[in-house]
Amino acid sequence: MDEEAVEPNLEFVRAFDNFGTFNKAACFIEDWIRNKKNNATDFTNDFPAVLDRGKMLRNCLLKIRNGLPACSKDGMPLNPEIRNVHQLILTKQICDTEDAYVFNFTLNLLEACSSKSEVPLLVIRIAINYIGILISD
Numbered sequence: 001m002d003e004e005a006v007e008p009n010l011e012f013v014r015a016f017d018n019f020g021t022f023n024k025a026a027c028f029i030e031d032w033i034r035n036k037k038n039n040a041t042d043f044t045n046d047f048p049a050v051l052d053r054g055k056m057l058r059n060c061l062l063k064i065r066n067g068l069p070a071c072s073k074d075g076m077p078l079n080p081e082i083r084n085v086h087q088l089i090l091t092k093q094i095c096d097t098e099d100a101y102v103f104n105f106t107l108n109l110l111e112a113c114s115s116k117s118e119v120p121l122l123v124i125r126i127a128i129n130y131i132g133i134l135i136s137d
Contacts (some may be wrong), residue, residue, distance in 0.1 A: 022111065058090075
């Protein structure tokens with residue numbers, strides 16, 4: 001029997017478009033799970049979607065830097081506001097490679113979440129697993 005794919009929560013994913021620090025992102029995760037009563041296991045689906053969003057923005061910024069038109073996955077031009085996202089956690093460090101980007105983003109988020117006592121341990125374990133996979137590759 002095939003497992004049904006669970007879609008990430010777009011409200012959760014889009015929230016990362018607005019964070020200027022990883023500490024704010026960790027506070028959001030803490031609030032999202034504890035106060036808004038969302039399930040910590042959903043982070044398993046939501047976190048990869050956040051990383052995919054960050055990778056897409058990174059690729060668009062690299063295209064812009066090289067004078068190429070930045071487009072979304074479906075080929076549609078991205079909103080011009082993408083040029084102004086350098087202060088957000090998704091695009092502060094775009095790194096030389098995509099793997100380095102994912103590693104740095106995940107490590108920074110892990111550090112911020114580890115300092116919050118109310119972030120569930122499952123969230124921290126998921127981030128550690130991502131780092132472990134990147135290291136083993």
